[in-house]
Amino acid sequence: MNTASREEQVLERIExxxxxxxxxxxxxxxxxxxxxxxxxxxxxxAVFVDAFRNPALQPLxxxxxxxxxxxxxxxxxxxxVVSPLFFPGGDIGDLAVNGTVNDLAxxxxxxxxxxxxxxxxxxxxxADLRRIAASMAAAAERAGVRVVTGDTKVVQRGKxxxxxVTTAGIGALERPVALGESQVxxxxxVIVSGPIGEHGIAVMIAxxxxxxxxxxxxxxxxxxxxxxxxxxxxxVRMMRDATRGGVATVLNEVARGAGVAVTVDERAVPVRPxxxxxxxxxxxxxxxxxxxxxxxxxxDGDHAEAAVAALRRHPVSEGAAVVGSIEPGPAGMVLLNxxxxxxxxxxxxxxxxxxxxx
Amino acid sequence: MNTASREEQVLERIExxxxxxxxxxxxxxxxxxxxxxxxxxxxxxAVFVDAFRNPALQPLxxxxxxxxxxxxxxxxxxxxVVSPLFFPGGDIGDLAVNGTVNDLAxxxxxxxxxxxxxxxxxxxxxADLRRIAASMAAAAERAGVRVVTGDTKVVQRGKxxxxxVTTAGIGALERPVALGESQVxxxxxVIVSGPIGEHGIAVMIAxxxxxxxxxxxxxxxxxxxxxxxxxxxxxVRMMRDATRGGVATVLNEVARGAGVAVTVDERAVPVRPxxxxxxxxxxxxxxxxxxxxxxxxxxDGDHAEAAVAALRRHPVSEGAAVVGSIEPGPAGMVLLNxxxxxxxxxxxxxxxxxxxxx
Numbered sequence: 001m002n003t004a005s006r007e008e009q010v011l012e013r014i015e016x017x018x019x020x021x022x023x024x025x026x027x028x029x030x031x032x033x034x035x036x037x038x039x040x041x042x043x044x045x046a047v048f049v050d051a052f053r054n055p056a057l058q059p060l061x062x063x064x065x066x067x068x069x070x071x072x073x074x075x076x077x078x079x080x081v082v083s084p085l086f087f088p089g090g091d092i093g094d095l096a097v098n099g100t101v102n103d104l105a106x107x108x109x110x111x112x113x114x115x116x117x118x119x120x121x122x123x124x125x126x127a128d129l130r131r132i133a134a135s136m137a138a139a140a141e142r143a144g145v146r147v148v149t150g151d152t153k154v155v156q157r158g159k160x161x162x163x164x165v166t167t168a169g170i171g172a173l174e175r176p177v178a179l180g181e182s183q184v185x186x187x188x189x190v191i192v193s194g195p196i197g198e199h200g201i202a203v204m205i206a207x208x209x210x211x212x213x214x215x216x217x218x219x220x221x222x223x224x225x226x227x228x229x230x231x232x233x234x235x236v237r238m239m240r241d242a243t244r245g246g247v248a249t250v251l252n253e254v255a256r257g258a259g260v261a262v263t264v265d266e267r268a269v270p271v272r273p274x275x276x277x278x279x280x281x282x283x284x285x286x287x288x289x290x291x292x293x294x295x296x297x298x299x300d301g302d303h304a305e306a307a308v309a310a311l312r313r314h315p316v317s318e319g320a321a322v323v324g325s326i327e328p329g330p331a332g333m334v335l336l337n338x339x340x341x342x343x344x345x346x347x348x349x350x351x352x353x354x355x356x357x358x
Numbered sequence: 359m360n361t362a363s364r365e366e367q368v369l370e371r372i373e374x375x376x377x378x379x380x381x382x383x384x385x386x387x388x389x390x391x392x393x394x395x396x397x398x399x400x401x402x403x404a405v406f407v408d409a410f411r412n413p414a415l416q417p418l419x420x421x422x423x424x425x426x427x428x429x430x431x432x433x434x435x436x437x438x439v440v441s442p443l444f445f446p447g448g449d450i451g452d453l454a455v456n457g458t459v460n461d462l463a464x465x466x467x468x469x470x471x472x473x474x475x476x477x478x479x480x481x482x483x484x485a486d487l488r489r490i491a492a493s494m495a496a497a498a499e500r501a502g503v504r505v506v507t508g509d510t511k512v513v514q515r516g517k518x519x520x521x522x523v524t525t526a527g528i529g530a531l532e533r534p535v536a537l538g539e540s541q542v543x544x545x546x547x548v549i550v551s552g553p554i555g556e557h558g559i560a561v562m563i564a565x566x567x568x569x570x571x572x573x574x575x576x577x578x579x580x581x582x583x584x585x586x587x588x589x590x591x592x593x594v595r596m597m598r599d600a601t602r603g604g605v606a607t608v609l610n611e612v613a614r615g616a617g618v619a620v621t622v623d624e625r626a627v628p629v630r631p632x633x634x635x636x637x638x639x640x641x642x643x644x645x646x647x648x649x650x651x652x653x654x655x656x657x658d659g660d661h662a663e664a665a666v667a668a669l670r671r672h673p674v675s676e677g678a679a680v681v682g683s684i685e686p687g688p689a690g691m692v693l694l695n696x697x698x699x700x701x702x703x704x705x706x707x708x709x710x711x712x713x714x715x716x
Contacts, residue, residue: 034512154392168526
């Protein structure tokens with residue numbers, strides 16, 4: 001038996017284990033259930049998808065595509081619990097606006113209207129709330145959206161952590177594009193819109209968890225212009241912003257959803273040296289670290305260079321790069337060709353190395 | 359000077375004070391900022407309306423009416439932090455669905471799509487989460503809506519109180535109705551859709567704050583069918599569900615928004631004896647106690663009886679009653695003709711007698 005076929009057997013065995021429908025065995029919620037990885041997926045599938053079963057929810061995309069008879073919309077929501085509330089490059093306010101804007105954008109919609117709901121802890125400084133509201137307003141202005149409705153609740157001291165924000169958003173699907181994992185096919189190229197992991201590491205540094213001082217800002221930014229430029233330039237199969245769980249989580253969703261393999265060239269993935277260094281200190285792989293202004297796109301392989309060129313014309317995606325490709329198999333797998341010449345499997349995250357990053 | 363003109367002078371003086379633009383003087387968030395009364399309004403106007411200024415937000419209605427070019431929609435959101443999570447007649451799950459369904463309905467829209475975002479405390483029992491999800495699903499089914507998108511975040515132990523839920527909703531404005539405080543005019547009738555205050559008192563009893571055992575369930579229920587029946591039957595000026603702050607808060611919003619007086623006949627307001635009794639123990643006026651399945655409607659005065667008849671055909675509003683009328687002045691005032699023959703002003707709530715009621 002040669003090395004290749006032994007490797008295939010091992011991969012097949014791993015794949016069988018990974019294909020098992022995840023079972024929710026815990027009796028209590030853990031931080032890992034909020035980390036965007038395996039535990040999150042299991043919780044969502046076992047509790048929410050099961051309860052709310054309907055065709056619009058089923059794809060578990062960043063937003064739901066709805067046909068209201070009069071036009072197609074995308075509808076999305078995200079809760080924000082980032083700690084600290086203020087960090088280099090942003091705060092919970094612009095994070096909450098940009099995050100929802102980006103979820104709408106990567107679903108192919110033009111972001112239009114946002115709602116904002118606040119859960120405030122008794123004693124939270126009004127000055128901080130004003131700062132958050134101002135930063136939300138500025139982010140909305142930049143993204144061309146309006147915060148049109150909202151709600152505010154207050155809980156007793158010790159029943160929250162200052163301020164939690166939940167935004168929901170509506171966008172109009174004006175382009176006749178079909179996007180999603182089902183559109184992905186072998187031969188497609190995988191693109192990342194810029195250097196990864198900066199949001200997660202900036203928050204970790206702000207938290208003081210890393211005993212380093214570094215000039216690193218969160219990448220939080222609205223992606224709608226870059227996304228529109230990409231859609232205008234080339235045939236796009238799917239897009240997703242690489243937030244909680246990072247690029248690795250998105251690629252796993254692509255591999256599983258499309259029944260393909262994703263191969264990634266580690267040397268091609270844009271990562272700033274400071275992120276690489278901080279990740280080494282933390283024992284983390286930058287592929288799993290959250291971005292808040294980067295997205296992954298799968299595009300027709302013949303148009304990969306044109307896609308990158310279109311993205312590079314926008315400041316928010318000037319660091320775009322082709323990082324890998326779609327292969328027929330092993331289905332459901334993300335394989336990383338490492339800088340050292342080896343290949344390793346990049347799986348969904350287990351546990352939560354970076355709680356409350358967004 | 360006769361008694362009447364002296365009374366008018368007093369009312370005028372009070373009115374001048376009440377008309378002053380509210381100033382946010384506190385430096386920290388208090389529970390009163392979440393109570394739906396004066397402090398809430400001041401916080402929202404001083405912080406959020408100021409930051410997010412736009413025409414759709416400005417009316418501070420339960421939802422924003424949006425014209426997307428292809429059709430008119432209503433968009434709304436609410437955060438739910440009720441304690442305890444489970445109470446007689448409901449739980450945070452059906453409360454979150456019914457609340458958003460009702461906000462859409464009273465804006466004249468057909469409720470269609472909901473989002474749900476969860477902030478969970480580490481250690482929260484999965485069994486409780488399943489129960490909440492199941493009750494949301496059942497409420498969605500009853501109201502004919504779908505939960506199409508969502509998000510789940512987890513915070514450390516001690517940074518939340520089990521589970522907070524934020525729902526947002528989209529409804530289609532299919533009727534050519536113009537609703538809102540600006541439509542209200544003297545001669546209109548004020549209707550309440552059923553006995554008031556049951557949600558608030560049921561939660562207080564469940565909390566053990568009242569040392570009584572009573573067979574009282576929350577009134578949480580979807581109002582869309584009753585609202586549709588009312589809109590089909592008579593000319594409706596405006597509707598609002600009487601949640602946080604109760605019927606008194608809605609009537610104050612009407613009086614201020616429309617620049618009219620609202621007179622209410624205390625004996626006409628439907629209140630179950632157990633709610634009256636509990637309110638006496640708590641030193642509360644039932645007019646300020648939250649309902650989660652009741653709404654206030656202002657209708658053409660000539661059609662008041664037809665409106666009540668239409669509502670009474672639906673189980674959720676079989677206790678509907680005309681409780682008062684719209685008068686030209688004193689503008690901005692709600693005046694209660696008490697059971698004892700006197701008249702008193704019913705103002706916006708100061709402070710929060712019932713924190714975390716929804």
